[in-house]
Amino acid sequence: QITLKESGPTLVKPTQTLTLTCTFSGFSLSTSGVGVGWIRQPPGKALECLALISWNDDKRFSPSLKSRLTITKDTSKNQVVLTMTSMDPMDTATYYCARFDTLPTTSYFDYWGQGTLVTVSS
Amino acid sequence: DIQMTQSPSSLSASVADRVTITCRASQNINTYLNWYQCKPGNAPKLLIYGASNLHIGVPSRFGGSGSGTDFTLTISSLQPEDFATYYCQQTYNTLWTFGQGTKVEIK
Numbered sequence: 001q002i003t004l005k006e007s008g009p010t011l012v013k014p015t016q017t018l019t020l021t022c023t024f025s026g027f028s029l030s031t032s033g034v035g036v037g038w039i040r041q042p043p044g045k046a047l048e049c050l051a052l053i054s055w056n057d058d059k060r061f062s063p064s065l066k067s068r069l070t071i072t073k074d075t076s077k078n079q080v081v082l083t084m085t086s087m088d089p090m091d092t093a094t095y096y097c098a099r100f101d102t103l104p105t106t107s108y109f110d111y112w113g114q115g116t117l118v119t120v121s122s
Numbered sequence: 123d124i125q126m127t128q129s130p131s132s133l134s135a136s137v138a139d140r141v142t143i144t145c146r147a148s149q150n151i152n153t154y155l156n157w158y159q160c161k162p163g164n165a166p167k168l169l170i171y172g173a174s175n176l177h178i179g180v181p182s183r184f185g186g187s188g189s190g191t192d193f194t195l196t197i198s199s200l201q202p203e204d205f206a207t208y209y210c211q212q213t214y215n216t217l218w219t220f221g222q223g224t225k226v227e228i229k
Binding site for chain 1: 123152153154155156158160164165166167168171172173177209211213216217218219220221222223
């Protein structure tokens with residue numbers, strides 16, 4: 001059974017750095033083709049893909065947020081950590097982590113965490 | 123960036139209706155297209171991957187088609203549990219992008 005769970009602060013102040021941890025089970029991040037991504041959804045708005053990290057440590061970032069994001073993995077702990085600097089009230093959103101799998105013809109997020117609401121406010 | 127445009131942005135339908143949602147990519151993405159269902163308070167669920175492949179456990183009333191730039195999600199007979207927001211997603215280029223969503227509401 002594959003599960004993912006996000007953890008981190010629910011409230012951060014503007015200009016602070018957000019650190020979120022995704023702890024997962026039921027799969028290994030050393031398996032070829034597998035990775036973990038971070039996606040967010042501001043209240044009432046669409047999903048936005050923030051960052052991806054693959055089994056081979058390949059990392060990808062949203063072009064508009066790249067300068068603010070860091071993503072790392074700890075394969076032995078089954079964790080992926082996302083940091084986002086210079087938080088702003090516009091970053092208020094539910095943050096999800098999700099596993100992705102890669103096929104020759106597509107990649108997709110097949111398992112998602114329940115999400116964690118992060119509010120940015122002073 | 124590849125832009126994904128869904129239409130309509132919302133629709134009203136009745137149980138048992140056939141529902142069609144379209145998604146257009148700003149450039150050719152072959153079949154690197156997935157569909158997700160989102161309900162408030164729940165994690166998004168993968169419905170369709172690779173434009174037309176049903177994810178495990180997804181009811182057969184859901185179907186996907188298309189390739190290149192134009193894609194369709196069809197619900198053949200809408201059920202009460204299908205009232206939700208649906209998102210398309212491209213995974214063709216460096217960072218994956220979602221459409222703006224289509225909210226399916228009860229008529």
